[in-house]
Amino acid sequence: xxxxxxxxxxxxxxxxxxxxxxxxxxxxxxxxxxxxxxxxxxxxxxxxxxxxxxxxxxxxxxxxxxxxxxxxxxxxxxxxxxxxxxxxxxxxxxxxxxxxxxxxxxxxxxxxxxxxxxxxxxxxxxxxxxxxxxxxxxxxxxxxxxxxxxxxxxxxxxxxxxxxxx
Amino acid sequence: xxxxxxxxxxxxxxxxxxxxxxxxxxxxxxxxxxxxxxxxxxxxxxxxxxxxxxxxxxxxxxxxxxxxxxxxxxxxxxxxxxxxxxxxxxxxxxxxxxxxxxxxxxxxxxxxxxxxxxxxxxxxxxxxxxxxxxxxxxxxxxxxxxxxxxxxxxxxxxxxxxxxxxxxxxxxxxxxxxxxx
Numbered sequence: 001x002x003x004x005x006x007x008x009x010x011x012x013x014x015x016x017x018x019x020x021x022x023x024x025x026x027x028x029x030x031x032x033x034x035x036x037x038x039x040x041x042x043x044x045x046x047x048x049x050x051x052x053x054x055x056x057x058x059x060x061x062x063x064x065x066x067x068x069x070x071x072x073x074x075x076x077x078x079x080x081x082x083x084x085x086x087x088x089x090x091x092x093x094x095x096x097x098x099x100x101x102x103x104x105x106x107x108x109x110x111x112x113x114x115x116x117x118x119x120x121x122x123x124x125x126x127x128x129x130x131x132x133x134x135x136x137x138x139x140x141x142x143x144x145x146x147x148x149x150x151x152x153x154x155x156x157x158x159x160x161x162x163x164x165x166x
Numbered sequence: 167x168x169x170x171x172x173x174x175x176x177x178x179x180x181x182x183x184x185x186x187x188x189x190x191x192x193x194x195x196x197x198x199x200x201x202x203x204x205x206x207x208x209x210x211x212x213x214x215x216x217x218x219x220x221x222x223x224x225x226x227x228x229x230x231x232x233x234x235x236x237x238x239x240x241x242x243x244x245x246x247x248x249x250x251x252x253x254x255x256x257x258x259x260x261x262x263x264x265x266x267x268x269x270x271x272x273x274x275x276x277x278x279x280x281x282x283x284x285x286x287x288x289x290x291x292x293x294x295x296x297x298x299x300x301x302x303x304x305x306x307x308x309x310x311x312x313x314x315x316x317x318x319x320x321x322x323x324x325x326x327x328x329x330x331x332x333x334x335x336x337x338x339x340x341x342x343x344x345x346x347x
Contacts (some may be wrong), residue, residue: 010188010192013213013216016216017209038195039191050180
């Protein structure tokens with residue numbers, strides 16, 4: 001779909017823009033990554049709201065993660081997450097073997113050191129989506145060989161399910 | 167285990183929202199980073215330029231438009247093909263001068279501002295959609311057409327319509343071609 005081209009280009013310009021206008025020391029102390037992650041967070045919150053307006057309530061945390069891996073990922077990145085692993089104690093690893101935002105960059109180890117810049121927004125996206133579904137989390141990403149990457153979400157605190165709200 | 171029936175949300179619409187929401191988050195971040203509206207506007211224009219130079223390739227590959235013979239044809243294609251393809255809208259085109267190098271795109275609907283009610287306080291000169299001007303300018307430059315693209319009217323600023331003005335800048339060689347004809 002043509003829309004995807006627009007978003008991909010916007011995302012890439014955002015990454016290079018943030019780094020170009022970074023002040024001394026901002027790149028090193030991770031300020032740029034934080035900016036991108038925060039933008040992703042806002043968007044994730046908004047997207048999940050529009051998404052789940054009319055869907056049924058989620059029964060548990062795993063249900064939410066499956067939603068993120070299937071419906072959410074398919075709508076945003078045109079494919080499902082390839083592998084979801086969990087330790088059933090609040091840590092989830094989402095593996096995407098052909099991550100849309102990395103496919104144009106390289107196939108393998110080239111430019112590996114830049115990959116984290118292009119994953120920050122998506123980490124925020126996941127964190128924002130989870131946040132509006134009641135899960136406070138920390139989301140990080142790692143890449144060993146593009147375009148495959150893993151997103152790790154770690155729940156912070158307890159899931160506030162609708163049943164628990166009095 | 168029975169699955170409760172629920173209406174599937176319109177996934178295509180949500181996919182469009184991704185771009186709109188991301189753009190909103192970007193503008194919000196820029197407003198935090200830059201105090202002056204002109205700086206935000208310039209940044210958005212520059213960003214749009216970078217996008218436009220690349221988007222035009224995608225556009226030409228998808229649309230297979232033929233060679234254009236006039237500025238008016240080009241503007242029509244921008245409005246009826248490009249805008250439709252990427253934003254799902256078709257602005258109307260008007261020509262603003264007799265030498266036929268100044269045009270306006272009138273945007274009746276603007277998906278970029280779908281979630282924007284009004285400009286933030288103290289940001290009255292913010293051209294929220296300035297990215298679009300940069301995109302058009304960058305795309306045209308990649309096909310060797312220099313143009314000035316700015317917002318002439320903006321609904322967010324209280325005008326009745328949103329109007330983008332495209333002024334094609336004549337190159338000296340063109341005059342030579344005309345004489346030969």
